[in-house]
Amino acid sequence: MEEILQTLPPQEEQPAAPAKKRKSGKEVGRKILRGIFPAVAWTLVALWCLVFLLLIFWAFINSLKSYINFYEDPLFFPKSGAGYGWNFSNYEMAFSALKILREGEYITAPRMLLNSLLYAGGSGFVSIVTACLASYILAKYSYLKWVRGLWAIVLVTNYLPISSSLAANIKLLSDLGMYDSLLGVIFWQSGAFGYMFLIYYATWKSVSWNYAEAAFIDGAGHFRTMLLIMWPMTRTIFAVLFIQQFITLWNDYMTPIIYLPSYPNLSYGAYQFQFSVADVNIATPPIQIAGLLMLAVPVFVLFMVFRNKLMGSLTLGGLKG
Amino acid sequence: MEQFAEEVKAVPAAETGGGEEPSAPRKKKRMLATTKKAHIFCICVLAFMLVQWCIFFVYGNMNSILLAFQHYDPDTDSQIFYPAKDMFANFGSFLSQLFSSERPLGRYFLNGMVYHLTGLVCLPISLIFAFIIYKKMPAAGFMKVVLFVPSIISAMVIALLFKTFVTQGLQGFWTNVLGKPYSEFTSPLADDDSVFLTLILYQFFFGLPGSLLINIGSMSRTPEELVEYGRLEGFSYFQEFVHLTLPLMFPVLQIYCLGMFTGFFTAQGPLYAIYGDGQSGTYLPESAVSFGYYMMVSVISDKSISGMAADYMYGLTSAANLLIGLVSIPIVYGTKMLFDRFDPEADF
Secondary structure (H helix, E strand, O other): OHHHHHHOOOHHHOOHHHHHHHHHHHHHHHHHHHHHHHHHHHHHHHHHHHHHHHHHHHHHHHHOOOHHHHHHOOOOOOOOOOOOOOOOHHHHHHHHHOOEEEOOEEEOHHHHHHHHHHHHHHHHHHHHHHHHHHHHHHHHOOOOHHHHHHHHHHHHHHHOOOOOOHHHHHHHHHHOOOOOOHHHHHHHOOOOOOHHHHHHHHHHHHOOOHHHHHHHHOOOOHHHHHHHHHHHHHHHHHHHHHHHHHHHHHHOOHHHHHHOOOOOOHHHHHHHHOOOOOOOOOOOHHHHHHHHHHHHHHHHHHHHHOHHHHHHHEEOOEEOO | OHHHHHHHHHHHHHHHOOOOOOOHHHHHHHHHHHHHHHHHHHHHHHHHHHHHHHHHHHHHHHHHHHHOOEEEEOOOOEEEEOOHHHOOHHHHHHHHHHHOOOOOHHHHHHHHHHHHHHHHHHHHHHHHHHHHHHOOOOOHHHHHHHHHHHHHOOHHHHHHHHHHHHHHHHHHHHHHHOOOOHHHOOOOOOOOOOHHHHHHHHHHHHHOOOOHHHHHHHHOOOOHHHHHHHHHOOOOHHHHHHHHHHHHOHHHHHHHHHHHHHOOOOOOOOHHHHHOOOOOOOOOOHHHOOHHHHHHHHHHOOOOOOOOOHHHHHHHHHHHHHHHHHHHHHHHHHHHHHHHHHOOOOOO
């Protein structure tokens, strides 16, 4: 017995054994935790993607069904036979049926497309230009006292949770003769000191003023320096913000509904389509779904073309160049 | 030319406050010349934006405040001021409706807050989603695109697809798969008992990706050396997420939360996209109505949910908007102070 005891480690080292055991238990637990978090999180993301893709897939196959087929079976693939099958013509019908009656005149899909382009392109471009210019001044000419003061006002107004009411906006635009006017609404939306301003401001802050100094030495004025030297360095950001704004405005249906009733865009048209009861043979769910998917196609294509730029550039502190 | 070169030198000197110090009178002369040009340039560039801002922000807000003290006069077809003794009539009317047990406004208010709080619940999960993409786990590139799609497709398209699925799709499941009679099916979006929960689930599900790009962008700014250091210390993904990623994202989280509290009382939920103004043949159960939706529809749609012509609602909704704004100020600034107090002051 004594021999056995002698082989044991000294007394003070004895507690090490259970501690080691506990440590290994902890390690196992930590290993499990190490694996559980990413596994559960990844599964959640994968499940979300699966459910979302299933919804889109469900919408796609149902957009190709006949009216009867949809009501008989709104879950699975189109059946074959007379009155069933894959109705690709639903998309064509959706495009031709997409119209809004406004003061006795039908506004059709091509005109809505034009309105969409004018609204999203015009308002998007003007608002990014104003944000770019205002942020340039506030970021680069902060040595002027009033510019610094303006910056403080911009910060305060961005944090203040007060905004004019919807009723006041409608009244204001009506009083100014800008209600139901495309140019008026573009002017109204061209505010320079919002979200894009803050992003562009951070971008200008990261661009060195040394380039401008060099341009001044070479004889350039303030305007030329801004336009030919400084702005080209932020072209990518300008494009990314413009595309983002274009997509947002393309999808916007509330502004045309509230402020531009005579200039319905495609989003407005697709939105109204669900309430259309003018022709029950056309305003069927498969054709409505086809109309909705059709509306999403242009922005999806735009996104896929520019996805690397769009998805690789944005951070809240600014944009990578 | 020489004068111009001197002027140019003065610009950075003025901006940085540094540079070689010339003698005082000469400096003053040069500064005046350059700053004058700079002033003119800045005013020219900002003129359009300042005019726009003065009209739509300053005058727009003033107009909104004034409207809160006015009411519609059908004789003159305009908004006129209340007499002095009834100056606060709109505020009184709004508050009495809000706290009256006979009027539904209080419930609408609570509904809106629940819709909005769903976003707060989504926030931590959306950060975990972004973390999975940021760590480039399997299929992260594909999942990134899928998660981003709801941000580029119109919210209206998504809402209507959801509506069609929940109405017609589930009906098909009910009759074709479960074999139950068609007449017994009620869409969860038309049923008073289930509509609110259905809309909350919708908000929750589509709120999960969150601001994916901003989150990934912020996470990718975490210095690689720090991540390496954590790895050498034996950090798990969870520990890295909690101890490295989140503290470094603190300013972004602060902005999110401030944004959330700004719209706390006026959240609409997805009601307008799904139900429209509730007049065009769609049935909107009252148990789902939010205050933001009520306010909006009252103003843009005649005799809608409020039962009054839009013009009559301008004063009341403006008063409500003003009161909500005033109540929001201490909440927003209180939240900001709270965040500043607990800021881990981690820096990139």
